[in-house]
Amino acid sequence: MSAAAQSPIAISVVGLGAPWSERRMSPAVPQRSDEELVEAVARADEDALGELYDRFGRVAYGLAFKILRDASLAEDAVQEAFLQAWRGAGAYQRDRAKAGTWLLTFVHRRAVDLVRREERRRTVPADSAPEPSGPGSDETVVARSRGEVVRSALSRLPDEQREAIELAYYGGLTQSELAERLGQPLGTIKSRMFTGLQRLRVLLAEAGYESA
Amino acid sequence: MSNDPHDLLAAYALDALADDERERFERHLSECADCTEQLALLREPVAALAYAAEGPVPPEELRDRIVEGARAEPRAAVIKLPRRNWALGTAATVAAAAACLAIGLGIWANSLSNSLDRERSARAAIDQLLAENATAKPLIGANGSLIVARSGRAALVVCGLAEAPSAKTYEAWVITGKSPESAGLFRGGSGCSPHVLTQRVPENATVAVTLERAEGADSPTLPILFRAEAT
Numbered sequence: 524m525s526a527a528a529q530s531p532i533a534i535s536v537v538g539l540g541a542p543w544s545e546r547r548m549s550p551a552v553p554q555r556s557d558e559e560l561v562e563a564v565a566r567a568d569e570d571a572l573g574e575l576y577d578r579f580g581r582v583a584y585g586l587a588f589k590i591l592r593d594a595s596l597a598e599d600a601v602q603e604a605f606l607q608a609w610r611g612a613g614a615y616q617r618d619r620a621k622a623g624t625w626l627l628t629f630v631h632r633r634a635v636d637l638v639r640r641e642e643r644r645r646t647v648p649a650d651s652a653p654e655p656s657g658p659g660s661d662e663t664v665v666a667r668s669r670g671e672v673v674r675s676a677l678s679r680l681p682d683e684q685r686e687a688i689e690l691a692y693y694g695g696l697t698q699s700e701l702a703e704r705l706g707q708p709l710g711t712i713k714s715r716m717f718t719g720l721q722r723l724r725v726l727l728a729e730a731g732y733e734s735a
Numbered sequence: 736m737s738n739d740p741h742d743l744l745a746a747y748a749l750d751a752l753a754d755d756e757r758e759r760f761e762r763h764l765s766e767c768a769d770c771t772e773q774l775a776l777l778r779e780p781v782a783a784l785a786y787a788a789e790g791p792v793p794p795e796e797l798r799d800r801i802v803e804g805a806r807a808e809p810r811a812a813v814i815k816l817p818r819r820n821w822a823l824g825t826a827a828t829v830a831a832a833a834a835c836l837a838i839g840l841g842i843w844a845n846s847l848s849n850s851l852d853r854e855r856s857a858r859a860a861i862d863q864l865l866a867e868n869a870t871a872k873p874l875i876g877a878n879g880s881l882i883v884a885r886s887g888r889a890a891l892v893v894c895g896l897a898e899a900p901s902a903k904t905y906e907a908w909v910i911t912g913k914s915p916e917s918a919g920l921f922r923g924g925s926g927c928s929p930h931v932l933t934q935r936v937p938e939n940a941t942v943a944v945t946l947e948r949a950e951g952a953d954s955p956t957l958p959i960l961f962r963a964e965a966t
Contacts, residue, residue: 569802569805572802572805573798573802576797576798576802580797580798580801581792582785582786584793584797585789585790585791588791589789590788594791594794597793598794598800601793601797602797602804605801605804606801606804606808607950607951610917610920610933613904613919613922613930614904614920614949619775619901619902620778621779623782624781624782627785628781628950629950630785631750631781632750632950669783669786673784677787691751692749692751692781692784693788697751697756698743698751698752701751710742713743714742716751717742717745720745723780723783723784724777724779724780727779732783734779734783
């Protein structure tokens with residue numbers, strides 16, 4: 524490789540080395556942003572993966588549990604989703620999605636795939652009260668107040684829109700199953716989901732909700 | 736009822752499509768910039784729904800299991816070399832790509848030498864690969880090469896590959912006769928970049944690359960964009 528190292532190519536690369544090494548060595552900030560963590564995960568940074576888990580593991584597990592209603596399946600879903608994020612972080616683009624949104628997409632997809640496989644979704648998801656948890660970390664407190672804002676926004680949706688969204692998202696039903704279950708044409712179901720999500724977005728914005 | 740794929744956006748965002756519908760929609764998504772934008776808008780309220788689900792606390796050992804699971808994967812990072820148009824001729828491609836890998840990694844390692852050793856596992860994977868008497872095979876259908884060490888650990892060095900469209904990613908596959916195994920995702924872009932494969936490449940295997948939806952796929956979607964034979 525020494526011959527190659529003296530080639531023009533090598534020199535040009537050396538010249539380009541500075542800006543990004545500078546960026547990398549910038550003084551340690553107290554806390555990396557979620558997006559920075561995903562980018563670090565793309566560089567095989569295991570600590571960053573652990574830190575992402577510290578921030579989103581609780582929400583991820585809560586979501587998976589609500590869909591699967593089984594602790595060990597929920598653990599599987601969360602673990603697989605985080606490993607999927609570990610493998611796929613190289614493709615993450617921060618201008619496309621917040622890191623949390625990106626990560627929770629994996630979790631939800633995994634949980635829904637599992638619940639469909641397990642055929643556990645035949646009953647309507649219970650409006651179960653969240654199980655009490657011990658004294659929470661700051662992240663937990665943040666997640667909880669987020670949850671309250673979202674629940675309140677959801678409760679302000681027209682019933683039929685909320686129902687379609689909840690059955691799809693927490694129940695893992697496909698749109699065709701929804702149409703059947705609710706006795707409505709598929710087109711109606713599609714528009715309930717679409718309009719409901721749009722309205723939810725507006726309601727969340729009005730409530731000052733910022734996605735993570 | 737219309738067959739306009741656009742009215743599947745909400746169902747897709749909510750994961751309320753059956754597998755075949757989902758696949759069809761993703762194909763459409765890859766060609767529809769407008770959809771990608773609209774989808775991004777729907778992703779936010781959908782992700783918010785996760786917070787309303789508030790369930791029990793996960794068991795403490797789950798964190799360790801995840802981190803250890805990641806550590807156990809034979810994957811390293813998608814390592815980006817500085818962006819640069821290498822203007823490589825095809826004849827010189829293999830040798831130059833191999834040199835590019837080594838040079839790039841040297842610099843990469845140097846740039847890290849003073850920093851936290853967070854990337855050490857990726858670096859170790861590469862160092863090991865280079866130390867293992869690796870051979871370079873040309874890519875068929877793209878500029879670059881497949882570097883395979885004796886152990887079967889391997890990296891793709893791809894040069895001047897157009898960046899994957901939004902909502903899409905390149906995915907590498909190791910094919911040994913039976914079902915192809917996913918060997919990692921990458922985005923492409925100008926210049927040469929090495930991608931350490933997450934699967935070992937046995938002798939006589941084919942390494943192929945396809946374009947897949949952003950999260951990657953469980954099995955390759957044809958066509959194969961380019962490949963290399965590890966003979």
